[in-house]
Amino acid sequence: MQESLLAYRRMRYLWAAGALAAAAILAYALHRPPEPPNGGTWLGYTLGGIAAALVLLLGAFSIRKRAYASTLGSVRGWLSAHVYLGLALLVVMTLHAGFQFGWNVHTLAYALACVVVASGIVGVWFYLRYPEQMSRNRAGETREQMLAELADLDRLCAKQAAALGGEFPDVIVSARDRAALGGSAWAILAGRDRSRVVLPGAHGGGHAQPNAGQSRLVDWLGHELAGSTDGERTRLIHELMALVNTRRGLLERLRRDAQIRGWLDAWLYVHVPATCALLAALAAHVLVVFLYW
Ligand code: HEM
Numbered sequence: 001m002q003e004s005l006l007a008y009r010r011m012r013y014l015w016a017a018g019a020l021a022a023a024a025i026l027a028y029a030l031h032r033p034p035e036p037p038n039g040g041t042w043l044g045y046t047l048g049g050i051a052a053a054l055v056l057l058l059g060a061f062s063i064r065k066r067a068y069a070s071t072l073g074s075v076r077g078w079l080s081a082h083v084y085l086g087l088a089l090l091v092v093m094t095l096h097a098g099f100q101f102g103w104n105v106h107t108l109a110y111a112l113a114c115v116v117v118a119s120g121i122v123g124v125w126f127y128l129r130y131p132e133q134m135s136r137n138r139a140g141e142t143r144e145q146m147l148a149e150l151a152d153l154d155r156l157c158a159k160q161a162a163a164l165g166g167e168f169p170d171v172i173v174s175a176r177d178r179a180a181l182g183g184s185a186w187a188i189l190a191g192r193d194r195s196r197v198v199l200p201g202a203h204g205g206g207h208a209q210p211n212a213g214q215s216r217l218v219d220w221l222g223h224e225l226a227g228s229t230d231g232e233r234t235r236l237i238h239e240l241m242a243l244v245n246t247r248r249g250l251l252e253r254l255r256r257d258a259q260i261r262g263w264l265d266a267w268l269y270v271h272v273p274a275t276c277a278l279l280a281a282l283a284a285h286v287l288v289v290f291l292y293w
C-alpha cells in the first residue's frame, strides 16, 4: 500500500493525470471564446463533462475496493489512479469554471470537491507515514499477542501483590481495573491516557486519581520500597516494580497502536461524506444549469 501507492507501475497514472491536466491547460490557453471563459462555452462543457466523469470514476473506487471477486485492475492500481486523477480533477474543474466563483450551488460543488481532494491528500500522507510507525510500535507482535501479554502481566502482578499482602493486592487490582485503553474517539486519536488508580491512606485516601503512564502507581511503589526495611519484602517490591514497568510500556504501545489505527480511519470520515455531498451538489449544479441556462 505504501511507496507503491505513488510509484505504482512507474507512475503510469501520474503521467496519465499529468497529460490530462496539461491538455486542459493548453486548451484553455488557446481557447478564444466570444465571452470570458466559463462553464458554458464548448470547452467549458467539455471540461465539465470530464470533471463529472472523473468524480464518478473516483467515487466508484468505493465499489471496486469491496468487489473482491473483480478482475478489473488491482485495488492498488485503482488507488494509484485514484490519487493522481483526483489531483488532475482540481485543474480540470477550475478551468471548467473559468475561475468564476460565487455564492451558489456551482461553487458549492467546487468547494466540496476541494474538501474531498484535500482530505485525500491528508489520507495519502497518513498511509505513507503510519504503517511503518505501526509495525515499529508493534515490534513484530499482533495486537492480539500484545493483549495476551498484558493479561499475563496482570496475572503476574496480582500474584506478586498477593505475596506482599497488605495494601498491595487492592492497589494492583485497582490499577488494573482502571487502566484505560480506548475511550472516546477523541481520547483515542489524542492518545490520551485516562487511567486511574485508588491508593490508600495519605496517598489518596481511597479516591481514584489520575494515573497516566501508571505514574501514580510507580510513585507509590517507590514510596513503599523506600520505607521497606525487610530484605525479602524489598526484593518482592522490586520485582513487582519491574513487572509494573513492563506493563506500563505495553499499555503505552497498545494505546499508540489504537491511535495510529484511529488516524488511518479518521480522514475517511471527511473524505467519504464529502464525496456524497459532492455528488448531490454536482447533480444540483447540472440540473440548475440545464434548467436556467
Ligand atoms: C466536478 C464537476 C463540476 C464542478 C466542480 C463544476 C463547477 C462549476 C463552477 C464553480 C462554475 C462557475 C459558476 C459561476 O459562474 O458562478 C460552473 C459553471 C458551469 N458549469 Fe460546472 N462544474 C462541474 C461539472 C459540470 C458539468 C458536468 C456540466 C454540464 C453538464 C457543467 C456545466 C456548467 C455550465 C453550463 C456552467 C456555466 C454557468 C455560467 O456561466 O454561469 N458543469 N461549474
Ligand code: HEM
Pocket (backbone or CB within 6 Å): 055, 058, 059, 060, 061, 062, 063, 065, 079, 082, 083, 084, 085, 086, 087, 089, 113, 116, 117, 118, 119, 120, 121, 123, 124, 127, 268, 271, 272, 275
Ligand atoms: C473528487 C475527488 C475524489 C473522490 C470523489 C474520492 C472518493 C473516494 C471514495 C468514495 C473512496 C472509497 C472510500 C471507501 O469506500 O472506503 C476513496 C478512497 C480513497 N481516496 Fe479518494 N476521492 C477523491 C480524491 C482523492 C484524492 C485527490 C486523493 C489523494 C490525493 C484520494 C485518496 C484516497 C485514498 C488514499 C483512498 C483509500 C482509502 C482506503 O482504501 O482505505 N482521493 N476516495
